[in-house]
Amino acid sequence: MDDFFFSLVLAGISVGSVYALIALGLNLTFWTTRTLNFGQGSLMMLCAVLTVFLSSQGLAMMLAVIGSLLVVAALGMFVERFAIRPALAAGGGSMGWVVSTLGFGIVLQGVAAKYFGSQAMAFPEVLFTAQDYVTVFGQHVSLQYLVVLALSVSLILLLELFVRKTVWGQAVHAVSHDPELALVQGIPVRLIVLGSFIASSLLAGVAGILSAQIGGTVDPAFGFDLVLLGFVAGVLGGMGTSLGALAGGLAVGLISKLVGGYISTAAEHAIAFALLMAMLALRPQGLLGRPEVSKA
Amino acid sequence: MLEVQDLRVAYGAVQALQGVTLGATAGRITAVLGANGAGKSSLLRAISGIAPVAGGRILLDGRDITALPAPARARLGLAHAMEGRRLFRQLSVEENLRLAWNFGSRNVPLDQAMAEVQQRFPILGERARTPAGLLSGGQQQMLILSCATIRGPRYLLLDEPSLGLAPIIVRQIYAFITDYTRHSRTTVVIAEQMATLALKVSDRAYVLRRGRLVLEGSSADLLAGGPEGTLVANYL
Numbered sequence: 001m002d003d004f005f006f007s008l009v010l011a012g013i014s015v016g017s018v019y020a021l022i023a024l025g026l027n028l029t030f031w032t033t034r035t036l037n038f039g040q041g042s043l044m045m046l047c048a049v050l051t052v053f054l055s056s057q058g059l060a061m062m063l064a065v066i067g068s069l070l071v072v073a074a075l076g077m078f079v080e081r082f083a084i085r086p087a088l089a090a091g092g093g094s095m096g097w098v099v100s101t102l103g104f105g106i107v108l109q110g111v112a113a114k115y116f117g118s119q120a121m122a123f124p125e126v127l128f129t130a131q132d133y134v135t136v137f138g139q140h141v142s143l144q145y146l147v148v149l150a151l152s153v154s155l156i157l158l159l160e161l162f163v164r165k166t167v168w169g170q171a172v173h174a175v176s177h178d179p180e181l182a183l184v185q186g187i188p189v190r191l192i193v194l195g196s197f198i199a200s201s202l203l204a205g206v207a208g209i210l211s212a213q214i215g216g217t218v219d220p221a222f223g224f225d226l227v228l229l230g231f232v233a234g235v236l237g238g239m240g241t242s243l244g245a246l247a248g249g250l251a252v253g254l255i256s257k258l259v260g261g262y263i264s265t266a267a268e269h270a271i272a273f274a275l276l277m278a279m280l281a282l283r284p285q286g287l288l289g290r291p292e293v294s295k296a
Numbered sequence: 297m298l299e300v301q302d303l304r305v306a307y308g309a310v311q312a313l314q315g316v317t318l319g320a321t322a323g324r325i326t327a328v329l330g331a332n333g334a335g336k337s338s339l340l341r342a343i344s345g346i347a348p349v350a351g352g353r354i355l356l357d358g359r360d361i362t363a364l365p366a367p368a369r370a371r372l373g374l375a376h377a378m379e380g381r382r383l384f385r386q387l388s389v390e391e392n393l394r395l396a397w398n399f400g401s402r403n404v405p406l407d408q409a410m411a412e413v414q415q416r417f418p419i420l421g422e423r424a425r426t427p428a429g430l431l432s433g434g435q436q437q438m439l440i441l442s443c444a445t446i447r448g449p450r451y452l453l454l455d456e457p458s459l460g461l462a463p464i465i466v467r468q469i470y471a472f473i474t475d476y477t478r479h480s481r482t483t484v485v486i487a488e489q490m491a492t493l494a495l496k497v498s499d500r501a502y503v504l505r506r507g508r509l510v511l512e513g514s515s516a517d518l519l520a521g522g523p524e525g526t527l528v529a530n531y532l
Contacts, residue, residue, distance in 0.1 A: 167394060167395065167398045170384075170387060170391055170394070170395050171395065171398075171399070173384065173386070173387065174384050174387075174395055177384055177385070177386065178382060178384065180346050180378075180382075181378065181382045181383075181384070183345070183346055183365075183366035183367055183370075184344045184345075184346060184366055184370060184375075184376040184378065185370060185395060185396050185399060185400075185443070186367045186370030186371055186399035186400030187367060187395070187399045188367050188399070189367065190365075
């Protein structure tokens, strides 16, 4: 197999699995509230930046990661309470949450730039070093690609199992499809909505750490493009399906890396968005999205 | 005992219920009658906590629940079968039942509750793995009633259980409701447009018109034509 092609495919799968994680995070809040947290990118950035900061203060790497994830989870609760709930309470299909979550993201980015500087900072080697590799089919494969892929796939499978097999997972489905019916059946809708924002923020944090690890650096503006691509992945795969997020993420990752390698890196994102538009025209429910089940 | 005192419901400037007082007794069926838009659904929705209450009180066995959120009322043993075939259409029959059973106070273990449902409506057992959205209208109504009763509620609100169903299915549904009420000692409130049907199974009835109570009395009296013999002509 052509080495160049092989390395592009690997890089594509690796960034694609990060896109899938981001898409999954967006999915979660979309399930419960039909809203997306556009501040997701800033949460990714903050988690990575905080990890760098905490470990530079002498904290053990694992503790730095956990501490950053806790902060990001708390911010997820903040977003639900102050950016989403008031906007939804306004009723009438208010789109206020678009502005409020975007605003939250921009403020967070500004705060990070103020305290940590707007320069890119080197991200420490948490899980592996860039030099670690294994041999697959006679090719050297950087270990980080495999770890990122394995982590993303297992998180997605876990979530899919949770939603399909557990009664709490089905309660999430219930809140998504008919919140009123969920309420009268005694399902704690508020708690589930809050939980979805916490889980979504944690996924953003993990995705942030992983992509900082792959790229090697992080800066306050980091995360914005990533969220857009995660969004494309989500819509491509079918908003609301976990396996769709995986398929969409891998597709976006592979296509953008192959386009970057063989055509031009400038065309990477353009092609991703062209793909999004084509998908919306041809198959609005996404690759794995299900149309509504109903009779008559 | 379920009591509603001077209850008002308003959606913005639109007043759906303008001060309604009524009571429902345990082990009996209480009917709420009225034409489309009279406020029957708003009344039931306010009782279960999903319509905005603008004034008045709701009491369950003397306890004021007016300020409680809907899930907390469900945990107190209140169940509501809403109108309009409200089911989780993509979940299977079994999953719908399990969800309805799972959250809040429940009186029987799941296996036993499932077995009771399947004994009452064998078709739901046969179609346990079918998505609820693919059931026929009658089967959906059976599933809705089963979901509402699976936890053994103390108070049961039924909104238009006969709507859009064939007469033979309506008879089956009503047979279930009367039988269930008699055996479980549940406080049942039924909102119906089909007055005769509801009056036959209920003990007491209230008639709503444009958000106000216009008539109340024993169902037998109303069935005989109302105190002034004008029920159907004037209100329905």
